[in-house]
Amino acid sequence: xxxxxxxxxxxxxxxxxxxxxxxxxxxxxxxxxxxxxxxxxxxxxxxxxxxxxxxxxxxxxxxxxxxxxxxxxxxxxxxxxxxxxxxxxxxxxxxxxxxxxxxxxxxxxxxxxxxxxxxxxxxxxxxxxxxxxxxxxxxxxxxxxxxxxxxxxxxxxxxxxxxxx
Amino acid sequence: xxxxxxxxxxxxxxxxxxxxxxxxxxxxxxxxxxxxxxxxxxxxxxxxxxxxxxxxxxxxxxxxxxxxxxxxxxxxxxxxxxxxxxxxxxxxxxxxxxxxx
Numbered sequence: 001x002x003x004x005x006x007x008x009x010x011x012x013x014x015x016x017x018x019x020x021x022x023x024x025x026x027x028x029x030x031x032x033x034x035x036x037x038x039x040x041x042x043x044x045x046x047x048x049x050x051x052x053x054x055x056x057x058x059x060x061x062x063x064x065x066x067x068x069x070x071x072x073x074x075x076x077x078x079x080x081x082x083x084x085x086x087x088x089x090x091x092x093x094x095x096x097x098x099x100x101x102x103x104x105x106x107x108x109x110x111x112x113x114x115x116x117x118x119x120x121x122x123x124x125x126x127x128x129x130x131x132x133x134x135x136x137x138x139x140x141x142x143x144x145x146x147x148x149x150x151x152x153x154x155x156x157x158x159x160x161x162x163x164x165x
Numbered sequence: 166x167x168x169x170x171x172x173x174x175x176x177x178x179x180x181x182x183x184x185x186x187x188x189x190x191x192x193x194x195x196x197x198x199x200x201x202x203x204x205x206x207x208x209x210x211x212x213x214x215x216x217x218x219x220x221x222x223x224x225x226x227x228x229x230x231x232x233x234x235x236x237x238x239x240x241x242x243x244x245x246x247x248x249x250x251x252x253x254x255x256x257x258x259x260x261x262x263x264x265x266x
Contacts, residue, residue, distance in 0.1 A: 012167070016174050023178050026201060027185030032193055039197050042178075046204055049171075053215045058225055062207075065232055070200060070239045077243045078193050081250050132222055133229070141226055148233045155237035159244040 011052060019045045032078045040071045057130040171212045179205035192246045192256045196239065203235045 022045065025038035043066045050059035127135075137145050182201035189195045207228045214224025250256055 012170070016170070019174060019178065023181045023201065026197055027181055027189075027194075032191060035194060035197060039200065042201065043204065046208060049208065050211060053211065055211060055215065055225060058211060058228060061229060062232060065236055066200070066204070070236055073239055073243055074193065074197055074200070077196075077246060080247065081193065081256055129222075129225075133226060136222060136226055137229075140221075144230060148230055152233060152237050155241050159240045162241070162244040162248050 008052065011048075015045050015048050015052075019049075033075075036071070036075050036078050039074065040067055043067045043071060055129050057133050168212065168216050171208065175205045175208040175212070178208070190257050190259065192249070192258055193243075195258065196242050196246065199242070200235060200239060203231055207231055 019042060022038045022042045026035045026042065029035045029038065043062065047059045047063045047067075050056075050062065179202060182198040182205065185198035186195050186202070189198065210224040210228040210231070214222055214228075218224060246256065253260060
């Protein structure tokens with residue numbers, strides 16, 4: 001959605017800080033149930049990010065698939081096992097993060113925008129995000145779409161076969 | 166400036182989850198950090214497709230495929246973890262040495 005500037009910035013900062021704190025919560029909490037719930041909140045924050053950038057379909061798909069299916073599966077696995085609480089030793093690695101940050105901030109990203117190709121869909125602004133994705137999935141990306149369905153079928157059969165006695 | 170901020174955020178999420186994946190002694194926590202890694206990559210894809218590719222949305226569609234692959238991998242990963250737990254009664258990573266001789 002196209003929000004006015006200050007609300008957009010405030011929501012970005014809010015979601016970004018939530019993301020940072022909960023990402024730390026997934027890794028550093030000792031109790032695995034707390035880290036599973038923090039993972040769910042991280043995924044909700046990322047979905048709200050996507051709503052801010054006008055990509056409604058990907059946001060809803062992530063909410064449904066990640067939070068609704070994958071996070072629930074991970075919670076089931078966590079509660080199914082009797083995991084003992086383990087105390088961890090912290091290893092500090094800030095050098096890699098600093099290198100990444102310098103690389104990102106020193107690159108001129110807006111010089112790339114002049115090399116993109118022209119329009120492929122004629123009615124560009126009248127179509128919503130779901131229809132654009134549907135058009136591209138059905139025409140350009142049809143083969144990966146079918147492969148993904150086969151992969152999901154094979155994964156389903158494999159997972160059931162592993163857990164059978 | 167907004168593109169760099171979101172890229173730094175996804176890089177931060179990526180590095181935090183790689184740290185969590187490497188230093189976790191618990192298999193389920195490693196699975197959770199793997200999901201976080203795939204999510205950080207997704208943020209990158211969608212951000213680039215938003216800023217540079219509003220016509221064709223290639224990054225957006227690729228992130229849908231990444232979501233599907235992550236779902237399949239989470240299912241198989243939890244199946245393997247639960248069968249290892251059933252055999253060994255523990256979920257520590259350094260004890261799952263079934264492939265060693």
